[in-house]
Amino acid sequence: MEICVVGGGIIGLATAWYLQRDGHSVSLVESRESVGLGASQANGGQLSYRYIAPLADPALFAGYPRWLLGRDAPVRLRLRLDPAQWRWLLAFLRACNHRDRAASIAALAPLSLYSRQLVGDLAADPAFDFDWRRNGKLIVYRERRAFAAACRGLAASATDHEPQQVLDVRACCALEPALARVAPALVGGIFTPDEEVGDCLALCRAFERGLRMAATPTRILLSERAQSIELSRGRFRSVRTDRRTITADACVIANGVLAGSLLRPLGIALPLYPLKGYSISPKVVREDGAPVVSVTDQGRRIVYARIGDRLRVAGMADIVGYDETARADRIATLAREAGRWFGDAVDLSDLQAWAGLRPATPGGTPIIGASGIDGLWLNVGHGALGFTLAAGSAGLLAAQLVDRGTPVPDRPFALTGPPAGSARAFASVFGRGRAVEEGAR
Numbered sequence: 270m271e272i273c274v275v276g277g278g279i280i281g282l283a284t285a286w287y288l289q290r291d292g293h294s295v296s297l298v299e300s301r302e303s304v305g306l307g308a309s310q311a312n313g314g315q316l317s318y319r320y321i322a323p324l325a326d327p328a329l330f331a332g333y334p335r336w337l338l339g340r341d342a343p344v345r346l347r348l349r350l351d352p353a354q355w356r357w358l359l360a361f362l363r364a365c366n367h368r369d370r371a372a373s374i375a376a377l378a379p380l381s382l383y384s385r386q387l388v389g390d391l392a393a394d395p396a397f398d399f400d401w402r403r404n405g406k407l408i409v410y411r412e413r414r415a416f417a418a419a420c421r422g423l424a425a426s427a428t429d430h431e432p433q434q435v436l437d438v439r440a441c442c443a444l445e446p447a448l449a450r451v452a453p454a455l456v457g458g459i460f461t462p463d464e465e466v467g468d469c470l471a472l473c474r475a476f477e478r479g480l481r482m483a484a485t486p487t488r489i490l491l492s493e494r495a496q497s498i499e500l501s502r503g504r505f506r507s508v509r510t511d512r513r514t515i516t517a518d519a520c521v522i523a524n525g526v527l528a529g530s531l532l533r534p535l536g537i538a539l540p541l542y543p544l545k546g547y548s549i550s551p552k553v554v555r556e557d558g559a560p561v562v563s564v565t566d567q568g569r570r571i572v573y574a575r576i577g578d579r580l581r582v583a584g585m586a587d588i589v590g591y592d593e594t595a596r597a598d599r600i601a602t603l604a605r606e607a608g609r610w611f612g613d614a615v616d617l618s619d620l621q622a623w624a625g626l627r628p629a630t631p632g633g634t635p636i637i638g639a640s641g642i643d644g645l646w647l648n649v650g651h652g653a654l655g656f657t658l659a660a661g662s663a664g665l666l667a668a669q670l671v672d673r674g675t676p677v678p679d680r681p682f683a684l685t686g687p688p689a690g691s692a693r694a695f696a697s698v699f700g701r702g703r704a705v706e707e708g709a710r
């Protein structure tokens with residue numbers, strides 16, 4: 270099959286990779302001058318297969334007022350004159366309940382483990398050098414109540430396959446001596462030895478190289494924007510870009526937060542909104558003071574990960590629209606925290622400040638599968654887990670596209686909705702966090 274993939278972030282590139290491996294002839298369109306420069310560029314680097322809980326959490330109601338008003342709050346909301354933002358927020362608030370949260374985790378768990386298996390295969394291939402390491406993830410707590418709740422959650426979900434360990438502060442520091450500086454402020458931690466870390470941009474580039482070097486190379490069109498999707502007799506026919514028309518048998522939409530605007534003219538409304546996050550990547554200048562294990566400061570929702578000779582410090586979720594500016598106050602918060610935690614082990618005069626827009630659905634599950642239009646497929650909405658889930662989502666989509674058995678249950682990722690125009694359609698927008706708007710399709 271001839272297939273056109275729109276979007277050259279980690280999701281589009283992984284999709285092109287698994288489609289090409291299945292023998293399809295693939296074209297990939299990316300509007301920026303190079304691949305991986307959207308949300309995939311300088312993310313937290315966590316391949317966090319076990320920590321897949323969505324942001325929508327009933328416990329957030331307790332923390333939100335403090336978070337939303339605080340200067341350094343991990344979540345920041347600025348209400349805008351934008352109905353899409355309000356719709357998303359309402360659906361998000363509706364998803365903040367135990368049932369939806371559990372359903373989201375249950376759906377994501379097999380996808381995440383499938384992704385881990387595929388990432389393992391990539392990491393074993395010398396052509397894929399993306400600073401991958403299985404260094405384990407240590408989540409440290411500063412509040413006793415939050416730590417106790419996390420330990421209870423662990424006990425409830427523990428199986429033989431989940432070798433997670435509850436550590437007191439001494440054990441945290443023994444495991445990761447670089448924590449000595451902040452030890453007095455900590456109450457304990459949970460360590461997951463089999464979590465991984467990697468450089469998402471390097472993986473994007475490795476995919477690009479592999480796609481170009483294949484016997485039947487993927488045609489990668491950079492600095493070229495997909496402007497519209499054209500149909501013929503109700504089925505996908507071509508992608509019109511600002512340079513040409515690409516006719517194909519099928520198309521996969523994987524252009525992150527901008528997928529909604531591309532599909533709206535077709536009557537498809539995606540429940541996506543950007544959750545803006547930030548990172549800095551100062552150079553490690555003193556090995557004995559910088560962490561080797563990935564560390565998450567759970568109170569502030571900041572992750573610290575070693576990527577090459579730098580420390581990636583990432584976090585925050587600003588619900589503020591599509592502006593990609595790396596705001597000075599948010600960057601300053603990350604820099605201050607990095608200094609507090611690891612002092613002069615990192616060089617804070619060279620921050621590599623960055624901001625990116627996570628393409629988020631209200632309930633935290635991506636949309637992977639048919640769009641409702643023949644030949645038009647979706648792989649979008651991976652929110653805070655796009656690096657972790659990219660390989661699995663791409664493998665799943667490649668299986669769906671040729672209608673072979675799917676490697677994991679795919680129903681939870683479907684863009685489903687009741688018939689357009691019904692009262693149930695409206696309820697579906699706000700009730701299940703997954704939308705086919707009134708009048709759509």
Ligand SMILES: Cc1cc2nc3c(=O)[nH]c(=O)nc-3n(C[C@H](O)[C@H](O)[C@H](O)COP(=O)(O)OP(=O)(O)OC[C@H]3O[C@@H](n4cnc5c(N)ncnc54)[C@H](O)[C@@H]3O)c2cc1C
Pocket residue numbers: 275276277278279280281298299300301304305306307308309310311312313314315316317493494495496523524525526527528531544545546547548583584624625626627628649650651652653654655656657658
């Ligand atoms: C601060 C931060 C930290 C994060 N940390 C982690 C983490 O530790 N682990 C994890 O798993 N995930 C993490 N994420 C989430 C992860 O980075 C995203 O889920 C993932 O990058 C989304 O990938 P994507 O390919 O869907 O989007 P993008 O990477 O944004 O790619 C979409 C691409 O489509 C292109 N495009 C848009 N419109 C068009 C068009 N019309 N035509 C052609 N091209 C177009 C864009 O230029 C872009 O390159 C983090 C995100 C942020 C912001």
